[in-house]
Amino acid sequence: AQRVTQPEKLLSVFKGAPVELKCNYSYSGSPELFWYVQYSRQRLQLLLRHISRESIKGFTADLNKGETSFHLKKPFAQEEDSAMYYCALSGGYGNKLVFGAGTILRVKS
Amino acid sequence: GAVVSQHPSWVICKSGTSVKIECRSLDFQATTMFWYRQFPKQSLMLMATSNEGSKATYEQGVEKDKFLINHASLTLSTLTVTSAHPEDSSFYICSAPVGGANTGELFFGEGSRLTVL
Numbered sequence: 001a002q003r004v005t006q007p008e009k010l011l012s013v014f015k016g017a018p019v020e021l022k023c024n025y026s027y028s029g030s031p032e033l034f035w036y037v038q039y040s041r042q043r044l045q046l047l048l049r050h051i052s053r054e055s056i057k058g059f060t061a062d063l064n065k066g067e068t069s070f071h072l073k074k075p076f077a078q079e080e081d082s083a084m085y086y087c088a089l090s091g092g093y094g095n096k097l098v099f100g101a102g103t104i105l106r107v108k109s
Numbered sequence: 110g111a112v113v114s115q116h117p118s119w120v121i122c123k124s125g126t127s128v129k130i131e132c133r134s135l136d137f138q139a140t141t142m143f144w145y146r147q148f149p150k151q152s153l154m155l156m157a158t159s160n161e162g163s164k165a166t167y168e169q170g171v172e173k174d175k176f177l178i179n180h181a182s183l184t185l186s187t188l189t190v191t192s193a194h195p196e197d198s199s200f201y202i203c204s205a206p207v208g209g210a211n212t213g214e215l216f217f218g219e220g221s222r223l224t225v226l
Contacts, residue, residue: 043220045216049212049214086153095213096155099145099152101151102152
């Protein structure tokens with residue numbers, strides 16, 4: 001079965017501090033992983049995907065198959081990063097995604 | 110960029126009535142759309158995959174007779190909650206893949222909040 005676990009419901013950091021949003025997955029095959037973000041009063045949108053190996057808004061995420069993790073990181077948090085972040089897994093069914101429970105990131109000034 | 114629009118944004122109905130929620134891809138065609146349900150402070154749960162011109166594919170545990178999905182055109186999928194009950198109250202969100210590609214990148218609608226009295 002495919003499963004995505006985000007252990008933290010809420011992560012609160014000060015502006016300028018490093019951020020790491022944890023995501024672990026369970027899937028027996030070769031997964032594709034994504035981070036989606038939902039800012040206040042906005043719809044859910046793609047932040048980044050592991051295949052692209054890109055940095056978006058200063059965020060990066062590395063797929064660690066040994067630890068079955070896909071943690072989202074940013075070295076210096078900004079207030080505008082405050083949002084709900086969802087880790088999602090596609091287990092070979094193309095666009096069919098399984099989402100984690102989400103983590104609220106609050107960046108305090 | 111591509112936009113997915115849902116209507117209505119919120120709806121209140123009496124128990125026993127049926128409610129239809131529309132999901133439209135505004136500037137692109139979507140042969141597939143996905144319907145999710147989100148409970149308060151919980152994750153998105155995939156309900157079904159809507160397929161243009163054919164039957165929807167429902168996830169395990171989702172009642173297909175309760176949640177009717179129709180995808181009659183390349184830009185419109187509808188979710189009808191039949192004989193709604195208070196436990197059907199929830200936030201329903203649709204999404205469509207970008208350009209039909211199998212990339213896992215989805216555009217999401219703004220969601221529709223259903224309250225059943």
